[in-house]
Amino acid sequence: MATVHLPSITRVAICGGTHGNELSGVYLVRELQKRERETQKEAEPVSVVTVLSNPRAVQQCRRYTEMDLNRCFTSAILSKPLDVGALYEMERAQELNKILGPRGSTTAVDLVCDLHNTTANMGLCLITYSDNNWISLHVMKYLQREIQSVPVRLVDLGMPHSEAYSLESVGKHGFSIEVGPQPHGLLRADIFNAMQDGVRSMLDWIRRFNSGTIFHGGEVDVYTMVRSVDYPKDPETGSISATIHPQLQDRDFCVLRPGDPMFLSFTGQTQLFEEEEPLYPIFVNESSYYEKGIAMWLTRLRRVQIPPLQVQAD
Amino acid sequence: MATVHLPSITRVAICGGTHGNELSGVYLVRELQKRERETQKEAEPVSVVTVLSNPRAVQQCRRYTEMDLNRCFTSAILSKPLDVGALYEMERAQELNKILGPRGSTTAVDLVCDLHNTTANMGLCLITYSDNNWISLHVMKYLQREIQSVPVRLVDLGMPHSEAYSLESVGKHGFSIEVGPQPHGLLRADIFNAMQDGVRSMLDWIRRFNSGTIFHGGEVDVYTMVRSVDYPKDPETGSISATIHPQLQDRDFCVLRPGDPMFLSFTGQTQLFEEEEPLYPIFVNESSYYEKGIAMWLTRLRRVQIPPLQVQAD
Numbered sequence: 092m093a094t095v096h097l098p099s100i101t102r103v104a105i106c107g108g109t110h111g112n113e114l115s116g117v118y119l120v121r122e123l124q125k126r127e128r129e130t131q132k133e134a135e136p137v138s139v140v141t142v143l144s145n146p147r148a149v150q151q152c153r154r155y156t157e158m159d160l161n162r163c164f165t166s167a168i169l170s171k172p173l174d175v176g177a178l179y180e181m182e183r184a185q186e187l188n189k190i191l192g193p194r195g196s197t198t199a200v201d202l203v204c205d206l207h208n209t210t211a212n213m214g215l216c217l218i219t220y221s222d223n224n225w226i227s228l229h230v231m232k233y234l235q236r237e238i239q240s241v242p243v244r245l246v247d248l249g250m251p252h253s254e255a256y257s258l259e260s261v262g263k264h265g266f267s268i269e270v271g272p273q274p275h276g277l278l279r280a281d282i283f284n285a286m287q288d289g290v291r292s293m294l295d296w297i298r299r300f301n302s303g304t305i306f307h308g309g310e311v312d313v314y315t316m317v318r319s320v321d322y323p324k325d326p327e328t329g330s331i332s333a334t335i336h337p338q339l340q341d342r343d344f345c346v347l348r349p350g351d352p353m354f355l356s357f358t359g360q361t362q363l364f365e366e367e368e369p370l371y372p373i374f375v376n377e378s379s380y381y382e383k384g385i386a387m388w389l390t391r392l393r394r395v396q397i398p399p400l401q402v403q404a405d
Numbered sequence: 406m407a408t409v410h411l412p413s414i415t416r417v418a419i420c421g422g423t424h425g426n427e428l429s430g431v432y433l434v435r436e437l438q439k440r441e442r443e444t445q446k447e448a449e450p451v452s453v454v455t456v457l458s459n460p461r462a463v464q465q466c467r468r469y470t471e472m473d474l475n476r477c478f479t480s481a482i483l484s485k486p487l488d489v490g491a492l493y494e495m496e497r498a499q500e501l502n503k504i505l506g507p508r509g510s511t512t513a514v515d516l517v518c519d520l521h522n523t524t525a526n527m528g529l530c531l532i533t534y535s536d537n538n539w540i541s542l543h544v545m546k547y548l549q550r551e552i553q554s555v556p557v558r559l560v561d562l563g564m565p566h567s568e569a570y571s572l573e574s575v576g577k578h579g580f581s582i583e584v585g586p587q588p589h590g591l592l593r594a595d596i597f598n599a600m601q602d603g604v605r606s607m608l609d610w611i612r613r614f615n616s617g618t619i620f621h622g623g624e625v626d627v628y629t630m631v632r633s634v635d636y637p638k639d640p641e642t643g644s645i646s647a648t649i650h651p652q653l654q655d656r657d658f659c660v661l662r663p664g665d666p667m668f669l670s671f672t673g674q675t676q677l678f679e680e681e682e683p684l685y686p687i688f689v690n691e692s693s694y695y696e697k698g699i700a701m702w703l704t705r706l707r708r709v710q711i712p713p714l715q716v717q718a719d
Contacts, residue, residue, distance in 0.1 A: 118645070276692040277524060279648065279649075280669045281654070334593065334597060335593070355594045357597070381590065381591065
């Protein structure tokens with residue numbers, strides 16, 4: 092494939108606390124801000140802005156206060172005139188869009204990286220809206236080489252950018268980084284370190300890219316969202332009647348074949364996976380998805396050819 | 406040691422949801438209530454009452470709504486006249502004390518078993534106020550024999566019953582059962598099943614006890630609370646500046662020797678354990694203890710001689 096040339100990435104935003112109880116991002120952003128205050132600004136070609144996205148939710152150590160901030164970056168909400176008494180997260184989304192965007196404008200930062208934790212065994216995972224964002228795919232390939240402590244993968248939401256709803260969509264480029272497993276509301280050193288390594292390697296990649304390094308193309312694995320699956324529920328009470336089967340728990344990104352165990356009911360019955368084709372479950376038993384009616388997402392694994400990449404000459 | 410004879414245990418309370426986001430107990434109590442409705446009451450010598458302790462917190466999937474219910478069973482709160490606008494959990498504690506107690510009275514249920522989850526790697530753990538509650542120690546010994554899927558242990562709070570603050574203290578006998586690791590706000594099949602096995606075996610033990618079985622004495626391990634340890638904190642902001650060291654994370658009930666790593670700061674410095682004697686950490690990185698300033702408890706391990714036990718003849 093022919094080398095793709097893209098403009099340099101000179102303004103990067105690193106955001107944590109978009110969900111207030113996902114503590115690795117909260118503490119990593121605070122740590123970066125502290126180091127920024129303590130060290131002399133080096134004359135660097137990359138300017139990094141760090142943002143604590145939902146300070147009110149962080150303060151309360153909750154996912155959100157009134158509605159999920161990471162579902163507020165839709166065109167409808169970003170353009171809505173907000174009256175007195177508007178939901179806090181809607182106001183904050185508009186504010187963040189002003190600071191880091193506005194989305195689709197020339198003033199938007201070049202790259203938004205939004206840091207998240209999950210209770211699922213996801214390792215370190217980049218999430219993007221499409222599979223032809225060469226920067227995300229090259230960063231992922233670079234992280235796979237640089238990071239040994241956890242597996243690194245990329246999930247493609249497979250939706251048009253016009254339907255975007257999450258914070259990273261306000262930048263010219265963007266992705267979220269999910270790291271897990273970590274219970275919400277606490278910090279594990281292994282997960283914090285994996286996130287810190289991910290951010291450090293990403294900035295390293297950006298510096299190399301800006302300085303003219305040619306990144307070779309090749310094949311990478313991409314997991315594309317197919318559909319979500321809810322927990323089995325009691326038809327009368329609407330309450331969950333089964334958990335993730337022990338043979339599936341903690342096996343995010345592992346193939347699930349037709350006939351494999353999927354759920355185990357409280358009375359001991361196994362429910363099998365009845366899809367026609369093998370798929371790859373992710374976000375298996377993510378605690379904050381209970382309220383969304385999502386026990387896991389099913390994805391399709393594809394090999395994607397990516398082109399060599401180099402910064403545009405001035 | 407001479408055989409100890411104790412009255413039969415005819416009324417048992419099994420409580421879940423004392424903390425509303427510890428879901429194994431919530432769903433196990435609901436499941437037991439469902440089975441109770443669906444099956445004919447057998448003519449059994451044990452009457453089991455199941456209680457969802459904090460329904461308002463369960464509804465919101467939070468630990469508590471206004472204050473930690475499991476710290477409300479103090480003599481001061483239980484005897485306090487409650488005005489209009491009193492905290493919900495204080496009212497509920499008095500209500501539960503009426504239903505299951507009152508504490509110290511002859512009408513109190515014989516045994517209260519309160520079900521909890523922890524994010525720490527605690528296996529299945531009975532918690533009692535003292536180490537001479539022969540029923541708790543014998544139940545623990547029986548569970549160690551019956552349950553293979555997780556380790557079973559007993560923690561002794563080592564405090565006089567007059568200082569009791571938790572739900573199980575309203576029964577004539579009582580203990581809480583902690584099962585983990587499980588993030589709060591979700592259900593893992595392995596942890597749910599371990600709790601279910603624990604409750605089943607406990608009821609089995611009670612039936613055997615009531616029917617006259619002699620339980621042999623012997624030696625058991627007891628972990629007695631020594632003191633709690635807080636996370637290192639930034640002296641200026643009061644914010645956490647380190648996590649549990651990766652070598653200590655998930656090693657609840659494993660010996661910690663002077664000089665062993667204890668914390669790892671965000672900048673990579675290791676803080677060592679500086680006690681004089683080896684101790685045994687428990688509740689290592691329990692998420693709900695962040696607000697209480699507890700990174701872990703340190704316990705002392707002792708071998709305790711327990712006497713043979715048999716029900717009193719009528």
